[in-house]
Amino acid sequence: GQQLNQSPQSMFIQEGEDVSMNCTSSSIFNTWLWYKQDPGEGPVLLIALYKAGELTSNGRLTAQFGITRKDSFLNISASIPSDVGIYFCAGPRGNTDKLIFGTGTRLQVFP
Amino acid sequence: DAGITQSPRHKVTETGTPVTLRCHQTENHRYMYWYRQDPGHGLRLIHYSYGVKDTDKGEVSDGYSVSRSKTEDFLLTLESATSSQTSVYFCAISDVGTRNTEAFFGQGTRLTVV
Numbered sequence: 001g002q003q004l005n006q007s008p009q010s011m012f013i014q015e016g017e018d019v020s021m022n023c024t025s026s027s028i029f030n031t032w033l034w035y036k037q038d039p040g041e042g043p044v045l046l047i048a049l050y051k052a053g054e055l056t057s058n059g060r061l062t063a064q065f066g067i068t069r070k071d072s073f074l075n076i077s078a079s080i081p082s083d084v085g086i087y088f089c090a091g092p093r094g095n096t097d098k099l100i101f102g103t104g105t106r107l108q109v110f111p
Numbered sequence: 112d113a114g115i116t117q118s119p120r121h122k123v124t125e126t127g128t129p130v131t132l133r134c135h136q137t138e139n140h141r142y143m144y145w146y147r148q149d150p151g152h153g154l155r156l157i158h159y160s161y162g163v164k165d166t167d168k169g170e171v172s173d174g175y176s177v178s179r180s181k182t183e184d185f186l187l188t189l190e191s192a193t194s195s196q197t198s199v200y201f202c203a204i205s206d207v208g209t210r211n212t213e214a215f216f217g218q219g220t221r222l223t224v225v
Contacts (some may be wrong), residue, residue, distance in 0.1 A: 030210060031209065031210055031211075033209070033213055033214075035216075040218075040219075041218060041219070042201050042203075042216030042217050042218050042219055043154070043201070043216050044216070045213045045214075045215070048212070048213050050211075088153060088154065090154075090209075090214075091209075092208070092209040092210045095210075096210075097142055097159070097161060097205065097208035097209045097210055098156055098159055098167070098169060098209075099144060099156065099159075099203070099205075099209040099214050100156060100170065101146075101153045101154040101155070101156075102153055103151065103152065103153040104153050
């Protein structure tokens, strides 16, 4: 079935650094969603992308919908300690509303 | 939490016993989802519902059943719990489906099968 591959699996960075992560698939997606999960909580939506090539920002976060529709990227600028968490990409499978998730990128930020 | 309540939040049960987890929403959203989260696997879809009495299987549906008798409630049942079903379970809701909009998540239920 469709799989979403996220990289890197984990990142250890210093406060103030920029972060880049990506999500790739062997199949085309028509929607890309980026979520963040804090410990003990459910995932929270960061950015939603609905059009190939779309570039969307939410504060220090910027995400792009890859032009091939098989990938998406999330960048975080000037990281701060509260950016710590697990970041997931997600998208509906095929022409359905079954939302599937990548395996996540775990981000640690050191002061 | 977008008006989503999961119950119970924590449960310990014995192997072979039936378990039902409840997801309740106050948003009147059409779509509801059940996921499980395990280390190294991210979130995997168990079942989802696209309306009252309309459900479909996800990626890891074996050993699970669901029911949706009214818009606001989506129940996940483990007919005979096994240790491999120890996990954190999340419910999510979506208004017009995830092809067109995002899904919002509850806070999760931690289930331990001993």
